[in-house]
Amino acid sequence: MPETIVLPPNASIIPHSLEKHGHIRTDNYYWLNNRENPEVVDYLNQENEYYQQSTAHTKDFQKELFEEMKARIKEDDExxxxxxxxxxxxxxxxxxxxxxxxxxxxxxxxxxxxxxxxxxxxxxxHAYFNLSGLSISEDNIWASFGVDTVSRRQYTIQIKNLITGEILPVKLENTTGGATWASDNKTLFYSRKDEVTLRADKIYKHKVGTTAEDDTLVYFEKDDTFDVSVYKSKSKKYIIINFSSTLTTEYQTVLSETPDAKFKVFQKRTRGLEYSMSHYGDHFYIVTNKDKATNFKLMKTPEAQTSKENWVDVIAHREDVLLEDIDIFKDYLVVSERADGLNKIRIIPWGGEGEYYLPFESETYMAYTTTNLDFDTPILRYGYQSLATPTSVIDFDMQTKQKTILKEQEVLSRDFDSKFDKNNYQEERIWSTATDGAKVPISMVYRKGMKKEGANPTLLYGYGSYGVTMDCHFSSVRLSLLDRGFIFAIAHIRGGEDLGRPWYENGKLLKKKNTFTDFIDCSKFLISEKYTSPSHLYAEGGSAGGLLMGAIVNISPELYHGVIAQVPFVDVVTTMLDETIPLTTGEYDEWGNPNVKKYYDYMLSYSPYDNVTAQNYPNMYIATGLHDSQVQYWEPVKWVAKLRVLKTDNNQLYLDTNMDAGHGGASGRYEAIKEIAKEYSFLLDLEGIKR
Known part of the structure; x- marks a missing residue:
């Protein structure tokens, strides 16, 4: 605990009325929604200063943690x-x-x-720098690339001549960073964003040697619930525009060798119809939910007849298997599936004989196909890792079934530290029972020798939105917790797609509260099974996982000793009513449209900011970025201001705002580790662990 008493800042209370459906909310901190206001910046600086002063006693430990975590990383790596x-x-x-x-x-x-x-x-x-979207022309002469120096994911695309080294003077502003070259090696397709909402809504075509003003608008997406992107098929035959919303997709294609021709609709958008497609030979192969295929199925259609009435089944829908993706090779079809929450990789020869699955024995692993750009090869490249096993990149010969481990992530140590040995750690998957009877898996890792006596410090991580699956990835920095006695656990709660598409459907819209109660039930299960206790249980989540953190501390604050919320989405109703905020309208299918009363009422019943009340809260560390384009900085800032006034405890409450960064935090390999060191020192300090 802090050695000296430092008083936290208090934000000015300026009541602002917000009316919808005849209901009035009073937001005392609405004025903080303006990063250009000097008083807002001053308040953020005061909060940062309070955090720095209050944690001054942990600064040396933070540096020690940083050096320890940095030392595990192979610096001259490739x-x-x-x-x-x-x-x-x-x-x-x-x-x-x-x-x-x-x-x-x-x-x-x-x-x-x-x-x-x-x-x-x-x-x-630059305080922040990110290069993204590197794309090489087919003649290997030109490279397009996007650069973001603000961290609002607004990239400037430039073009480099790889023969002369010259970077052309033209700058394509306000893009997603991604671009793709047509087969003529002079036409570049890219997507541009709306200046205010940052929605990718336009596809442009640029010709090498012309100016940005000369670029041709290929498509403008008027529907503000859709984003657009553009890419080239693996076969290199087609340039493809993708139009996507939460529940609906559409594609348009043009031959890559005729980039000035008109794009053709593959299958026009139909609400609720989701599909993705890959080109092979004289067919397209389609992963889709057509015909109520909730967990998706694989279909195909002739190149010249792409509308859905021509699609025929290749792999039928299965109630217990989620079809996630496919990779197409000249002689093989590779299918990525998920069953019982675990990754499966299925190899199917086009000849139709002798299909098989890659064997995986663990229950806390993730396996995934990686960079497979070569079409005419029997070699599949995939990645494998688990909570205790460093990442491996593997080349698998689909013909001989021989695998070659090309690289396993090296985990280094300082001279005075013991060397990493994955055999020192135990992995486990257990199942909690939710309030409504659903079985929720929990994956965990800890040092061998852990005793179930209720005293183990435990960090439970959760997300539970957008159908994002929380796979069991390895983290070398996480060893700094495990080696100090922590259990690390992942709650595979509804709202993610961990147990198939229905798992997602049952954690969104008017079933969103399942996400929160699942996490709470997982927490109670860890306590009842004596893995930990409320005085040693910690929770962590970011972005939509930060919404989860905000909800659980309102509902069951007594379960947690501390909570970490990164860039948390906590002012749900206000944000979803503001269509000028990036991402808002495209998210109606996830959260609901609060302009409709039943969604407004439901969202209001769980929105963390709206439900802060006079009660005890856990110790909390909340991080945000001033330039965040995904979750605006003012959401966590207003949340903290309201908590400061209403909470009835003397627990720690820290707001740490990165004044240079956005949603992804600091750029740079080691700056990101410094942020993790802050989080870990917060947890370890609460546990009384000083070294």
């Missing part, structure tokens, strides 16, 4: 090279440098390295 169109592409890091270097080698790995982009040089002078 990715496994992948081969594409005559070149091996590599991303590598150099010792002591924060940013990646992108390079390539022609023909073989012994060839001379050609540096494409050194992000360390490009990042100089």
């Amino acid at each position: 990715s496994v090279p992948y081969f594409y169109n005559g070149y091996y592409y590599i991303t590598r890091f150099e010792k002591g440098k924060d940013y990646p270097i992108h390079s390539r080698k022609k023909g073989n790995l012994q060839a001379k390295e050609e540096i494409l982009f050194d992000c360390n040089e490009m990042a100089q002078g």
